[in-house]
Amino acid sequence: TLDFIDILLAIVAIVDFVLSTVIFFNRRENRSSKFFAIAAYSATAWVLSMFFFRIISNLEILIVPTKLLYVAGILIAHNLLLFSYRFLNEDEDAISRRVSVVTTTFTIGAIILIIFSETVIKSVSYIGTSKFVLFGSLYIPYSTLMISYFVLAYSNFFKRFFASIRTKNIITTRQLSYVIIGTGLSVLVDLICDIILLMGIGDW
Helix, strand or coil: CCCHHHHHHHHHHHHHHHHHHHHHHCHHHCCCHHHHHHHHHHHHHHHHHHHHHHHCCCHHHHHHHHHHHHHHHHHHHHHHHHHHHHCCCCCCCHHHHHHHHHHHHHHHHHHHHHHHCCCCEEEEEEECCEEEEEECCCHHHHHHHHHHHHHHHHHHHHHHHHHHHHCCCHHHHHHHHHHHHHHHHHHHHHHHHHHHHHCCEEEC
């Protein structure tokens, strides 16, 4: 039986998917939007994974949405970082190219480890009626990588935000305000609930 939170997650997933699709098909107007669209699709995948995590009781099946939660998480952080380098700067410079190559390599490596090993996500079990995620030895490096992506991304956003204030570029200031506030609140909640508070055995 679905409870209120399950229904809410399903609704959020649908809304996220629709908005992500709108961004994706309007990306020709702003090429950097493709990274934001991928991050938004990844957020949709995260919400769907959480939905299935909550409703599935079979532990052998439950490991699938559990791992997908953390795959989606690193994809959100990675693409938001790439978006922060390309936002308002359509021409890819040497720095953004190097960042893209290095972070993409780390991200692919993290995804492979999550899916095909127990080094990040070891298992899921029940303690009483609560679901617990037992993390592997590389969970803290994974968490550190994700947090680093977010820190770099918002550093870029704030640098451009304060620069736009100094140059009195009102349109850019407003755009960056929407990006920082719109993504920042959800990222902060996700990091606190999904990463920082789960540096060991996670209680779901």
